Amino acid sequence: MGRHGDGKRVTWWQPGVLYQIYPRSFADSDGDGIGDLDGITAHLDHLRGAPGSLGVDAIWISPFFPSPGADYGYDVSDYTGVDPVYGDLAGFDRLLAAAHERGLCVLLDLIPGHTSVEHPWFRAARSSRSDPHRSLYIWADPAPDGGPPNGWTSCFGGPAWEWDAPTGQYYLHSFYPEQPDLDWRDPGVHERIGQVVRFWLERGVDGFRVDAIDRSIKDPLLRENPPAAPGERRFDFFRGQHHLWNKDRPEVLDVVRSIRRSAEAARPGSLLLGESYIPVERLARYLGDAPGDAFDLVFDFPFLASPWEAGALRHAVEEAEAAFPAFGWPCRALSNHDNPRHATRFGRRSLRAAAMLSLTLRGTPVLYMGEEIGMADVVPSSGVVLDRAGRDAARTPMQWRDAPAGGFTTGRPWLPVGDASQVNVEDQASDPGSLLALYRQLIADRAASPALRAGSYRGLETAADSGVFAYLRQSADERLLVAISTSGTAGSHDLYAAGRGRLPAKGRLRRSTEPDRAGGQALDLRRMELAGDEGVIVQL
Numbered sequence: 001m002g003r004h005g006d007g008k009r010v011t012w013w014q015p016g017v018l019y020q021i022y023p024r025s026f027a028d029s030d031g032d033g034i035g036d037l038d039g040i041t042a043h044l045d046h047l048r049g050a051p052g053s054l055g056v057d058a059i060w061i062s063p064f065f066p067s068p069g070a071d072y073g074y075d076v077s078d079y080t081g082v083d084p085v086y087g088d089l090a091g092f093d094r095l096l097a098a099a100h101e102r103g104l105c106v107l108l109d110l111i112p113g114h115t116s117v118e119h120p121w122f123r124a125a126r127s128s129r130s131d132p133h134r135s136l137y138i139w140a141d142p143a144p145d146g147g148p149p150n151g152w153t154s155c156f157g158g159p160a161w162e163w164d165a166p167t168g169q170y171y172l173h174s175f176y177p178e179q180p181d182l183d184w185r186d187p188g189v190h191e192r193i194g195q196v197v198r199f200w201l202e203r204g205v206d207g208f209r210v211d212a213i214d215r216s217i218k219d220p221l222l223r224e225n226p227p228a229a230p231g232e233r234r235f236d237f238f239r240g241q242h243h244l245w246n247k248d249r250p251e252v253l254d255v256v257r258s259i260r261r262s263a264e265a266a267r268p269g270s271l272l273l274g275e276s277y278i279p280v281e282r283l284a285r286y287l288g289d290a291p292g293d294a295f296d297l298v299f300d301f302p303f304l305a306s307p308w309e310a311g312a313l314r315h316a317v318e319e320a321e322a323a324f325p326a327f328g329w330p331c332r333a334l335s336n337h338d339n340p341r342h343a344t345r346f347g348r349r350s351l352r353a354a355a356m357l358s359l360t361l362r363g364t365p366v367l368y369m370g371e372e373i374g375m376a377d378v379v380p381s382s383g384v385v386l387d388r389a390g391r392d393a394a395r396t397p398m399q400w401r402d403a404p405a406g407g408f409t410t411g412r413p414w415l416p417v418g419d420a421s422q423v424n425v426e427d428q429a430s431d432p433g434s435l436l437a438l439y440r441q442l443i444a445d446r447a448a449s450p451a452l453r454a455g456s457y458r459g460l461e462t463a464a465d466s467g468v469f470a471y472l473r474q475s476a477d478e479r480l481l482v483a484i485s486t487s488g489t490a491g492s493h494d495l496y497a498a499g500r501g502r503l504p505a506k507g508r509l510r511r512s513t514e515p516d517r518a519g520g521q522a523l524d525l526r527r528m529e530l531a532g533d534e535g536v537i538v539q540l
């Protein structure tokens with residue numbers, strides 16, 4: 001395959017490792033129980049630039065803009081400010097400078113599809129039908145029976161339309177009713193979001209993770225969505241219908257290009273990473289026709305949705321490899337703030353091999369804060385639910401130390417903290433056999449290896465029932481074999497045969513996820529012994 005890397009210019013983010021910070025839960029500097037920007041600044045040593053740092057290349061900070069908090073910051077009421085709960089702009093500038101000093105890039109969350117109901121644009125828009133802001137949002141008259149204009153459902157359940165009694169029309173919301181959708185058919189939206197993009201890039205940020213982009217354009221005729229096929233589980237089918245007319249419309253690419261133009265005007269080469277839960281073959285379109293035409297990266301969510309099973313993981317990886325254009329570069333996360341953590345989905349036994357998988361595939365990995373120490377979902381025992389869409393368990397505070405509230409806050413944490421006596425950064429930092437130590441080593445392995453950084457990918461034909469996902473990573477001067485066992489039991493595997501004549505019979509172990517299996521030993525690929533859920537990197 002060799003489509004990438006060899007001899008071609010490689011950007012910082014292709015070999016890079018990104019790290020997602022959910023600011024509410026990373027570190028609290030002022031004891032109010034809620035994480036903040038100063039808390040992030042105080043913990044940058046964990047990420048890069050100090051002995052024992054993870055060594056990641058960039059952080060993506062989920063929203064910290066002023067927001068009433070219906071969707072914990074994804075309902076923005078001022079795109080160019082900082083919510084007082086997180087600090088202020090001066091604090092952001094300190095964070096940015098401190099990150100850049102240690103060579104850490106900073107990505108923000110851009111939420112172009114909707115504002116908060118409290119945003120001044122929407123307040124003005126709903127003040128009267130003739131207000132000039134009206135056209136920034138999507139309004140429609142009631143159906144003849146007085147009900148919603150059509151049957152579209154919102155992502156979080158219920159109708160996607162909310163009645164606005166004073167002006168006698170419905171407005172559209174793809175998510176909560178507190179998040180009215182902007183209308184990207186209106187040039188005023190391009191202009192205003194373009195200004196937001198410029199504001200932050202001129203301030204020095206390195207790019208954006210762009211939220212829910214597929215929702216930015218809807219059918220102007222408001223055509224009805226077809227019902228979901230029974231048992232259909234692809235991303236387009238949910239809440240009872242196939243979201244044909246209100247999601248992933250062809251014109252979404254124009255929105256991406258508009259954001260790209262604003263970004264290029266402010267800071268050429270800024271990174272744009274798109275979020276869209278759609279099948280991978282359609283995702284590829286959002287990369288545009290050439291590098292720098294649209295998004296640089298898009299999350300491969302079918303990969304995140306895969307079970308811990310070698311065949312399913314390989315299928316997801318190779319679907320993206322096949323679907324992406326030649327210049328395309330995959331981007332994968334195993335966890336984020338919207339889904340159960342993989343420690344919970346896959347089970348703890350998978351964590352070491354999952355780390356190796358994530359950090360050795362061709363593509364940019366995005367780590368979710370806490371996965372490096374094996375944090376799992378924490379279900380509040382109080383039964384209190386804060387996020388109406390049920391995502392609290394994956395958003396609980398970072399466990400820094402074996403201390404009250406895990407050292408996250410001196411106050412009362414906004415969500416319960418997991419068992420920090422068992423899982424915390426401080427203990428793992430001094431334990432060479434810990435998961436944290438393994439993440440650090442794998443990130444360093446990646447940084448030091450041309451094949452892992454930017455080499456080609458080729459999957460091996462392991463038997464479907466072997467429970468092993470094995471692949472070659474290759475650059476001009478380096479050839480590595482990675483084998484990941486997803487089976488809980490030890491076994492011997494003929495990877496030489498699976499290589500179909502492409503592999504030598506012998507290799508040398510470079511790294512194993514088993515803490516006591518030392519690198520350097522010679523291996524016979526015809527009889528590769530792997531422990532249950534072991535991952536290995538083998539030098540060929």
Ligand code: GLC
Pocket residue numbers: 071074075111175211212275337338
């Ligand atoms: C994205 C965010 C999610 C949010 C939604 C609406 O999917 O990741 O947290 O609720 O968009 O903005």
